[in-house]
Amino acid sequence: MNSKWGVSNPYHDEQLFNRNLCLHYFYPLIRIETNKKTLDDSLENLDFGTLSIVVFQTIVNHMGTGTGASEEAIEDAIRHATLKMCPMATPIQLLKVIEKTRHALSNAAEGYCHFKERVFDFKSERFKNVNFHFIEKVETEYGDSCYALTNHGLSILLDSLNVPLENRQIGEELLLEESLRTGAIDQALIAAEQAKVLSMQYHRELTNKKDYLRLHYYNFSWKQDVLPQLEKAHDHVHRCINLEQRILATLSEKMGVSSSDDFRHMESIVKECLERHIRLSNILTNFHEEYIRQQELHGFLPRPVTHIPDPYEDLLIPLLSAHREIGTLLRDPLCRLFSGPNIPGCFDLNSGLTELFRPLYQVEDQPLADIPDKTMEIIELYEPQFTEEVIEQAKRILKEYIHHHDGFFLSDLLKSLEDRYSKLIQMAVIFIAIRSFDPFTNDLQASVSAGPWVDIPLYCGNDLHFVRNEDGC
Numbered sequence: 001m002n003s004k005w006g007v008s009n010p011y012h013d014e015q016l017f018n019r020n021l022c023l024h025y026f027y028p029l030i031r032i033e034t035n036k037k038t039l040d041d042s043l044e045n046l047d048f049g050t051l052s053i054v055v056f057q058t059i060v061n062h063m064g065t066g067t068g069a070s071e072e073a074i075e076d077a078i079r080h081a082t083l084k085m086c087p088m089a090t091p092i093q094l095l096k097v098i099e100k101t102r103h104a105l106s107n108a109a110e111g112y113c114h115f116k117e118r119v120f121d122f123k124s125e126r127f128k129n130v131n132f133h134f135i136e137k138v139e140t141e142y143g144d145s146c147y148a149l150t151n152h153g154l155s156i157l158l159d160s161l162n163v164p165l166e167n168r169q170i171g172e173e174l175l176l177e178e179s180l181r182t183g184a185i186d187q188a189l190i191a192a193e194q195a196k197v198l199s200m201q202y203h204r205e206l207t208n209k210k211d212y213l214r215l216h217y218y219n220f221s222w223k224q225d226v227l228p229q230l231e232k233a234h235d236h237v238h239r240c241i242n243l244e245q246r247i248l249a250t251l252s253e254k255m256g257v258s259s260s261d262d263f264r265h266m267e268s269i270v271k272e273c274l275e276r277h278i279r280l281s282n283i284l285t286n287f288h289e290e291y292i293r294q295q296e297l298h299g300f301l302p303r304p305v306t307h308i309p310d311p312y313e314d315l316l317i318p319l320l321s322a323h324r325e326i327g328t329l330l331r332d333p334l335c336r337l338f339s340g341p342n343i344p345g346c347f348d349l350n351s352g353l354t355e356l357f358r359p360l361y362q363v364e365d366q367p368l369a370d371i372p373d374k375t376m377e378i379i380e381l382y383e384p385q386f387t388e389e390v391i392e393q394a395k396r397i398l399k400e401y402i403h404h405h406d407g408f409f410l411s412d413l414l415k416s417l418e419d420r421y422s423k424l425i426q427m428a429v430i431f432i433a434i435r436s437f438d439p440f441t442n443d444l445q446a447s448v449s450a451g452p453w454v455d456i457p458l459y460c461g462n463d464l465h466f467v468r469n470e471d472g473c
Contacts, residue, residue, distance in 0.1 A: 016122050017123060018190065020119050021119050022155065024119050025117075025132065028105075028107070029049055029052050031104075032104040033048045033049055043089060045085050046082065046086055047085060048101060050081065050085070051078055051081055051101045052105060052134075053157065054078065055074055055101065055102075056153050056156065056157040057157065058077040059135060059147050059148060059153075060157065068147050071102075075098050075102075078098045082094055105134050106135060114131035114132060114133055115133065115134075116130070117129075117132075132150070134152060134156070135148065135150065136148055165201060165202055166202065168198055169198040169199060169202055169236075170239065172195040172198055173191075173243045173244065173247065173273075174243070175191040176266070176270075177246060179191055180251065180254065188262075189266065192265075195270075196269045199273040199276050200276070207283075209229070210287060214287075215294075217294050222291065226291065230284060230287060230288075233284055234284045234285075240277045241277050245274070247270050251266060251267045252267075386428050386431065390424060390425065390428045391428060393425060393428070394425060394429045394431070395444075397425070402444055402445065402446045403468075405468070406468050407467045410463055411463050414456065414458065415456075417429065418457075426458055430458065433464050434464070436448050437450075437464060445468065445469050447469060448464050449464070449465045450462040450463075450465070
């Protein structure tokens with residue numbers, strides 16, 4: 001048979017009929033919603049689809065006790081849900097809604113007969129008449145009557161649940177394994193096709209999530225955010241791999257007894273799923289290295305220079321010019337910010353300004369020149385960010401450039417490296433160049449002096465001028 005929508009596949013034809021059948025189960029509920037115009041305008045917010053699900057859930061809850069749901073229980077559930085959606089509904093309106101919902105679900109307009117739908121079957125290429133019920137009246141062992149849910153109503157209730165993709169995937173593969181064990185080949189074929197589609201969807205979802213984490217690594221904590229998701233995905237993928245290996249072993253035994261096209265088709269599907277999950281396992285295993293590599297490429301780029309506020313122009317003048325009420329509100333926070341944790345009981349402007357402009361390091365009876373330098377060496381700040389290989393490559397680039405040029409600026413060197421080396425290497429070159437500005441850490445056989453101010457990509461400050469030493473030729 002030639003399929004009109006692609007490659008001929010009888011299994012796809014059967015799946016289309018089953019899915020089309022599930023879709024037609026919802027048609028009576030859709031007709032209930034479209035016919036609600038007969039009610040009052042004050043009930044325009046009423047949703048009969050929601051009321052139908054409420055009725056189904058109520059019946060299921062009462063069926064768990066061994067019986068079904070009475071008419072009173074269903075009426076109370078409909079009344080409660082209606083008042084949630086339409087709080088101003090009157091008692092008469094509530095009775096109309098209850099009657100309409102119960103009659104619509106029981107198909108009272110057609111004498112409580114089955115719902116009838118015409119569904120096209122692609123396998124036989126003709127329409128089929130399908131009859132079904134949502135709810136039915138049954139008698140209890142005590143002689144009372146109650147409502148029970150049919151398989152079609154239960155199917156709608158279960159399909160409305162939001163089941164995680166991982167659970168659906170495992171469920172389909174377990175159904176495939178159980179169908180093979182019991183000999184339900186038709187059900188096994190459908191489960192295999194479903195498992196294939198779900199594995200493709202999971203692969204796409206996990207790949208998109210991996211790419212998002214890789215590009216936005218700075219928004220997440222590896223330990224708190226990324227690692228738990230990674231472990232969960234890794235466990236699921238390995239569970240799928242073990243399950244698919246068991247299914248392939250079962251299929252191998254079946255094919256040893258009977259060489260069937262159905263078995264070969266299922267084997268090709270399961271092998272495809274297994275290969276896809278093995279690829280996912282490799283991606284998950286190596287994701288930590290990819291995460292670290294993205295940090296090395298982008299994590300150490302320089303940020304824009306932050307404007308440091310001037311205490312006089314940006315703080316003192318606006319504060320003194322503000323209204324007294326604003327000054328009163330800002331008084332204590334400013335004291336706490338600039339005076340430490342011990343806040344004076346009463347604010348004193350003289351002591352506050354003295355504390356504000358106090359030197360950063362105050363040493364009594366000691367000349368200013370003898371105050372120890374508290375700044376850290378640049379090598380202590382930045383060198384740990386680069387590996388030894390990166391440092392050596394940056395030194396080699398600088399030395400070669402010095403060898404071929406008598407004198408040059410750092411900005412000219414960076415322009416020549418822009419298209420040939422990564423930003424990490426360029427940053428390392430900047431680091432070596434700045435460090436060579438200090439004669440004690442200069443091993444480049446060139447003298448370095450400060451030049452004009454430049455603002456270029458990766459570097460902002462005084463341009464460094466290199467002049468090759470005569471003995472470095």
